[in-house]
Amino acid sequence: MLEGYSPVTQALLGTLFTWGLTAAGAALVFIFSSRQKRILDGSLGFAAGVMLAASYWSLLAPAIGMAEDSGKYGSFAFVPVAVGFTLGAAFVYFADLAMPLLVGNLSHTQCILQGRECVCVVCVCSGMCNNNRKQN
16 A cells, blocks of 8 residues: 555556556567567466466455355355356357357457447457457
């Protein structure tokens, strides 16, 4: 906590700091060429590991703790959290499968220009839209 700053100012500074780090990390695609695919793949793997750790320590561990504290599940307090995690993973997987069917062969920009329905689909799974085309 920064002494002498209001909570709103601290939230703004924290947001700008994390935005700056995200922008710096994303800017690596402009520095490395496509020939250096191993570096970009390593960066993607690192980012995936960071997000997995963040999801566990910020979401899953507290949820398991709350389930234990409720006393409803006994030694199976992990089950509701595991079910939620599995349903979320299934949603992402099936959305990834459905994306080519929903947007066809449109690029990301063309998809946005087509109309609201396509924009909603892109908002749900933006990264998958472009990822599917690169794999095909």
